[in-house]
Amino acid sequence: MIDARIVDCIESAGIDMVLSLPCNMLDGILQEIDTRGLKRIPVCREEEGVGIAAGAALAGKRPLLLMQNSGLGNSINALLSLTRLYRMPLFVLMSHRGGPGEQIEAQKPMGRAVPGILDTIEIPCRFMKTGGDLDALTSFIGSTFEGDAVQAAMLSRELWNEAQ
Amino acid sequence: MKRSEVLSIIAEQDGLLVANIGFPSRELYALHDRPENFYMLGSMGMASSIGLGLALSQDRRVYAIDGDGSILMNMGSLATIAHNAPGNYCLVIIDNGAYGSTGNQPTYTSEKTNLADIARAAGNRNVKRVGTIDALKEALRTSQDRTAVIVVETEPGNDTVPVIPLDPVIIKERFMKAVQS
Numbered sequence: 001m002i003d004a005r006i007v008d009c010i011e012s013a014g015i016d017m018v019l020s021l022p023c024n025m026l027d028g029i030l031q032e033i034d035t036r037g038l039k040r041i042p043v044c045r046e047e048e049g050v051g052i053a054a055g056a057a058l059a060g061k062r063p064l065l066l067m068q069n070s071g072l073g074n075s076i077n078a079l080l081s082l083t084r085l086y087r088m089p090l091f092v093l094m095s096h097r098g099g100p101g102e103q104i105e106a107q108k109p110m111g112r113a114v115p116g117i118l119d120t121i122e123i124p125c126r127f128m129k130t131g132g133d134l135d136a137l138t139s140f141i142g143s144t145f146e147g148d149a150v151q152a153a154m155l156s157r158e159l160w161n162e163a164q
Numbered sequence: 165m166k167r168s169e170v171l172s173i174i175a176e177q178d179g180l181l182v183a184n185i186g187f188p189s190r191e192l193y194a195l196h197d198r199p200e201n202f203y204m205l206g207s208m209g210m211a212s213s214i215g216l217g218l219a220l221s222q223d224r225r226v227y228a229i230d231g232d233g234s235i236l237m238n239m240g241s242l243a244t245i246a247h248n249a250p251g252n253y254c255l256v257i258i259d260n261g262a263y264g265s266t267g268n269q270p271t272y273t274s275e276k277t278n279l280a281d282i283a284r285a286a287g288n289r290n291v292k293r294v295g296t297i298d299a300l301k302e303a304l305r306t307s308q309d310r311t312a313v314i315v316v317e318t319e320p321g322n323d324t325v326p327v328i329p330l331d332p333v334i335i336k337e338r339f340m341k342a343v344q345s
Contacts, residue, residue, distance in 0.1 A: 017217075017220070017221070041220070041244065041248050042244075043240070043244055044240025044241070044243060044244060045238070045240050047209070047210070047238070048210075048213045048238055048240055048241055048244060049213075050207075050210070050213075051207065051209075051210035051211075051212075051213025051214050051216075051217065051238070051241075052213045052214070052216050052217035052220070052244075053217060054210070054213075054214050054217060055182070055213065055214040055215060055216060055217020055218035055219070055220070055221065056217040056218070056220065056221045057217075058202065058214070058217075058218055058221075058336065058339060058340055058343060059217075059218055059221035059222040059340075059343055060221075060340065060343070060344070061217075061221045063217070077206075077207060078207045078209075078210055080206075081205070081206025081207045082204075082206055082207035082210055082214075085205060085206055085207075085332045086332045086333060086335065086336040087332075087333050087336065088336065
C-alpha cells in the first residue's frame with residue numbers, strides 16, 4: 001500500500017529511469033517498480049548510480065537514485081563535482097536507516113549524520129514520516145527537474161508501521 | 165602510441181563522446197573540440213557510468229573515454245555495463261599504467277592487473293585489447309553495431325595543453341543540444 005503510493009509519486013512526477021541499490025526497507029518499492037515495468041538499473045555502488053543518472057540527464061531523461069541513506073557517503077563527490085557542477089537534475093530517494101526502531105547498530109552513525117550532511121552540501125531534503133507527508137512528494141520530485149536541482153527525500157520506518 | 169593519438173581517432177567517429185577528467189578532456193579539447201564532446205571536469209571514475217546512462221537514454225552511438233586509474237576506481241561499472249549496455253555503447257579504456265593527470269604515479273595495471281581480463285570476467289563479450297593505431301581502428305570498425313570494451317595500451321605522458329576555459333553549464337547545454345539534433 002505505502003510502496004504502491006510511493007511508486008505512484010515516482011511515476012506521476014515523470015521519472016523514467018531508476019538507479020537502485022537494495023535495502024530491506026525498499027524491497028517492496030523495488031518490486032513495485034519492476035511490476036509496473038518502470039526502467040530500473042541496479043548499480044554496484046551509489047556513486048555509479050549518480051554517474052549513470054548524469055548520462056541520462058544529458059539525454060533529457062528524469063532519473064531517480066533509490067538507496068539507503070548510508071549510500072550518501074558513497075556518492076557525495078559525484079553529486080557535487082558532477083551533478084551539481086553542471087546543474088543537472090537528480091532526485092535522491094533514501095530509506096532512513098539508523099532512526100527509531102533500527103536493529104543494526106552500524107546504521108546508527110550515518111542515520112544520525114545524514115540530515116546534517118545534506119544540510120551542509122545544500123541538498124534540500126524532505127522527511128516522509130506519515131502517509132500525509134507523501135501528498136506533496138510528486139510535486140517535490142517534479143520541481144527537481146524544473147530547476148535542474150539535486151533534491152532528496154528520506155523515507156522513515158514509521159511510514160510502513162503507520163500503514164500496518 | 166600516445167593518448168592524444170587515440171583521442172584523435174575516437175573524435176573522428178560519428179557519435180557522442182564522454183571524455184575523462186583531467187588531461188584526456190584537455191587534450192581532446194585542444195585537438196578536436198566539438199559540441200558532441202562532454203568534458204568531465206570532476207568526479208573521477210564516472211566516465212564509464214555517464215557514457216552508459218547516455219547510451220541507455222538515446223540511440224546515437226556513445227564513446228566513453230576512460231582511463232586505467234579511473235576504471236580501477238569504479239570497477240563495478242564493468243559488471244553494470246555487461247548486464248545493461250545497449251548496442252550503441254563503446255567504452256574505450258586508455259591504459260597507460262599511470263595516474264596521468266596527477267603526475268604519472270603508476271597504477272596496478274602497470275604490473276599485474278589486466279583490465280581486458282577483468283572486463284571479460286565481468287560478463288562483457290566483445291572486449292578487445294589493442295596496442296597499435298591500426299588495431300584500434302580495426303576494433304572500432306568491427307564493433308560498430310554492438311556493445312564494446314576496447315582497452316588501448318598507450319605510453320604514459322601528457323601533451324602540453326591548457327585547461328578547458330568553458331563554463332561547465334555551457335559544456336552541458338552545448339552537448340545536450342547536440343544530443344537532441
